[in-house]
Amino acid sequence: MTHQEILRKVAWKDLKSLSIKEMLIENNLTIPWFVLSMIFAYYGYYLFALPFSAFFFLTGLRQVHNGFHNSLGTNKFLTWLSLYLNSILMIVSIHAVKFNHIRHHKYCLSEEDYEGKSAGMTWYGAILYGPVHMFLIHKVTLQLGNKNYRRNVILELISIALFVAFVFYFKIAFLIYHIIVMLIGEFLMAFFAVWTVHHDTHDAPELARTQRSGWKNKITFSMFYHLEHHLFPAVPTIKLPELAKRIDEVLPEIEKKNTF
Incomplete structure (x- = not known):
């Protein structure tokens, strides 16, 4: 896709x-x-x-x-x-x-x-x-x-x-x-x-790594929703958790490699 x-x-x-x-x-x-x-x-x-x-x-x-x-x-x-x-x-x-x-x-x-x-x-x-x-x-x-x-x-x-x-x-x-x-x-x-x-994302550079763990995202201020950011760079960081939910619902087949 x-x-x-x-x-x-x-x-x-x-x-x-x-x-x-x-x-x-x-x-x-x-x-x-x-x-x-x-x-x-x-x-x-x-x-x-x-x-x-x-x-x-x-x-x-x-x-x-x-x-x-x-x-x-x-x-x-x-x-x-x-x-x-x-x-x-x-x-x-x-x-x-x-x-x-x-x-x-x-x-x-x-x-x-x-x-x-x-x-x-x-x-x-x-x-x-x-x-x-x-x-x-x-x-x-x-x-x-x-x-x-x-x-x-x-x-x-x-x-x-x-x-x-x-x-x-x-x-x-x-x-x-x-x-x-x-x-x-x-x-x-x-x-x-x-x-x-x-x-390890060179095969599909636009599909960066991301973080789905709630507590990890809280302590890193949502800065590791990087897959989401690269796909939709105009979306402010504060809205990335909601964007991540939408991506998961609409495109569950997209590979989501963990940041850490």
Whole structure:
């Protein structure tokens, strides 16, 4: 069954819109985790801060990922602002990530898909490749991106550099902790955001892996409904559980490989 046939069989267009409540959730999901991680880190309780930092990173990925696909329910400027602010807080140019992610959907797991390079590696190879992955997505965007992408990447990298320089110059310990943890998270992206959801799917790249376990989806904020996302990228993350039910009802024959 082709992608177009799947699009015709599954009702999904009604899932594109967000209610005010859903819009507020998607745009503010990161705040409690960031605040709690900073409070614990400020008082030197770094081990207690760590899980909240991890949840901030995960919800930050969810927020910017929805922003990539214009699924935050906000206007163009507010979506841009979300990507820009998260660039500083997550220590990576989010517009560079966006450029490669949009290409990933277009050229999924082909030679032109720079984001998906680690999908064909071993799990430990994908982890070791992480720093190269982060360098490559910036390099590719500056080389292949249009003027707007290049301008945004340069602005974000300068802003990140100024933030990092300020924090280390004044030796602000809890923010130094935050920067280190975010960099570790970014270096693991090739494994967690690519390999886990795409390994062993090269025969049918559009049929990414997915997660059907309720509690696993709760603790990962529905970020591993990746089969659903690749088939219907315009559907916001908050609507993916409902989309998964519809796919299961209409197309139970589609193979659903587990993420973890």
